[in-house]
Amino acid sequence: MKAPTKAQLARAxxxxxxxxxxxEIAEVDGWPAVTVRRLADTIGFSQPVLYGHFPxxxxxxxxxxxxxxxxxLAELLTAADGLGELCAAYLDFAxxxxxxxxxxxxxxxxxxxxxxxxxxxxxxxxxxxxAAMGDETGAEIxxxxxxxxxxxxxxxxxxxxxxxxxxxxxxxxxxxxxLPS
Amino acid sequence: MKAPTKAQLARAxxxxxxxxxxxEIAEVDGWPAVTVRRLADTIGFSQPVLYGHFPxxxxxxxxxxxxxxxxxLAELLTAADGLGELCAAYLDFAxxxxxxxxxxxxxxxxxxxxxxxxxxxxxxxxxxxxAAMGDETGAEIxxxxxxxxxxxxxxxxxxxxxxxxxxxxxxxxxxxxxLPS
DNA sequence: CCCAGAATCTAGCGTTGCTAGAAATCTAGC
DNA sequence: GCTAGATTTCTAGCAACGCTAGATTCTGGG
Numbered sequence: 168m169k170a171p172t173k174a175q176l177a178r179a180x181x182x183x184x185x186x187x188x189x190x191e192i193a194e195v196d197g198w199p200a201v202t203v204r205r206l207a208d209t210i211g212f213s214q215p216v217l218y219g220h221f222p223x224x225x226x227x228x229x230x231x232x233x234x235x236x237x238x239x240l241a242e243l244l245t246a247a248d249g250l251g252e253l254c255a256a257y258l259d260f261a262x263x264x265x266x267x268x269x270x271x272x273x274x275x276x277x278x279x280x281x282x283x284x285x286x287x288x289x290x291x292x293x294x295x296x297x298a299a300m301g302d303e304t305g306a307e308i309x310x311x312x313x314x315x316x317x318x319x320x321x322x323x324x325x326x327x328x329x330x331x332x333x334x335x336x337x338x339x340x341x342x343x344x345x346l347p348s
Numbered sequence: 349m350k351a352p353t354k355a356q357l358a359r360a361x362x363x364x365x366x367x368x369x370x371x372e373i374a375e376v377d378g379w380p381a382v383t384v385r386r387l388a389d390t391i392g393f394s395q396p397v398l399y400g401h402f403p404x405x406x407x408x409x410x411x412x413x414x415x416x417x418x419x420x421l422a423e424l425l426t427a428a429d430g431l432g433e434l435c436a437a438y439l440d441f442a443x444x445x446x447x448x449x450x451x452x453x454x455x456x457x458x459x460x461x462x463x464x465x466x467x468x469x470x471x472x473x474x475x476x477x478x479a480a481m482g483d484e485t486g487a488e489i490x491x492x493x494x495x496x497x498x499x500x501x502x503x504x505x506x507x508x509x510x511x512x513x514x515x516x517x518x519x520x521x522x523x524x525x526x527l528p529s
Numbered sequence: 530c531c532c533a534g535a536a537t538c539t540a541g542c543g544t545t546g547c548t549a550g551a552a553a554t555c556t557a558g559c
Numbered sequence: 560g561c562t563a564g565a566t567t568t569c570t571a572g573c574a575a576c577g578c579t580a581g582a583t584t585c586t587g588g589g
Contacts, residue, residue, distance in 0.1 A: 202544085202545070203545080203546060203547080204544090204545080204546090212568075213568065213569050213570080214546085214547080214548095214569090215547085215548075215549095215567095215569075215570095216567085216568065218546095218547070218548080219567085219568090225546065225547090272499070276503065278503075282504075303507070303510075304510060304517050305517065307500075307510070308493065308514055308517055308518055310496070310500065311493055311497040311499075311500055311506075311514075312489065312492055312496055314495075314496040314499060315491070315492030315493055315494070315496030315497075315499070316489070316496075318495060318496070318499060319453075319488075322453070322457060322459075323460070323463075325488050325492075326484070326488070329484075329485060333485055333488055333489055336485050337489055340489070340521055340522075384577060384578080385576080393537075393538090394537065394538050394539080395538090395578080396536095396537070396539095396578085396579075396580095397536085397537065397538090399578070399579080400536085400537090405577065406576095406577065406578090
């Protein structure tokens, strides 16, 4: 099982095309526009082929986009240097790929976090937060604040034009050494 | 137009029953289970009657549940005394009525916040946060942190059993006089 | 008692996620 | 190179969804 068959490669490539197509359609037209029929048309195959790749159907495809998003976010957060860059990277990701962010945090209930069975991509994203705060509870609160800012901004529930002021104050609040007892 | 007709009263009562049924079904079985057919069966009328009350159909009904939720949340926050009670009331509401909270914050894109046309229920909920922080930017950050905690908890993405520790640290962070410049 | 107008229902359209069974294609052995 | 078997892919269709036009039943004023 060392050499991947040509068929296996084609299969893997097609899986990637499905996930990429789902993400792109979602970012452009929103998740309701991501139908199994449209995905099938996009990759040039019939619908049952998608179920060969994702037995859970549409939900499985959304979950794949979410997992991929967690991987990319973890890379960005790991590369960030310092609390300021960390916050900026997080919020930039959410702003640049709102539909992906939605898939990661609002759509599937069944991704396991903070559990023994948590997938690697999900742990990797939390590690830089933990490193920046030095404390698990503090890291969870920072994450909550960032997620709250991203989510409320995405739904236009914060004053536009004040994003920079909010980030500045957030960084000031969570600056090292300011965590209470 | 002073005295409401008997028919008008019946109509208003039926509207309330639709909203209440939608909320209850959502809290028990989740929003996907809230179908127009099931709502019609629940109130004992056929589907077109629902469209007489809510021209926007299912979306309009969800929006009504969300608006009602904002009204109830605003009452709770207004009654709270001090930062600690405020945070506890917010998080309790989100934990006790997760589907309502989901309707308020995750489902309809077209409720207007932080805009000139923002409905009254939505402004009323923000006022106690503003009073507690004394600063609009600070209030937005506190709201973001609370929403983040509520949303991440709802999806089981924070360590269970540490909710109290998180709230304690949050209150310590946002304690009056600690806001940076 | 009748009859206009409002309220309600029946029935159906188009679309969705998903799947069983037919058809086509590829693989392996000779 | 050919054929039998296995695998992949497609066609066609089901049930359920949101929503709506037209038929039908109620209701209240004369």
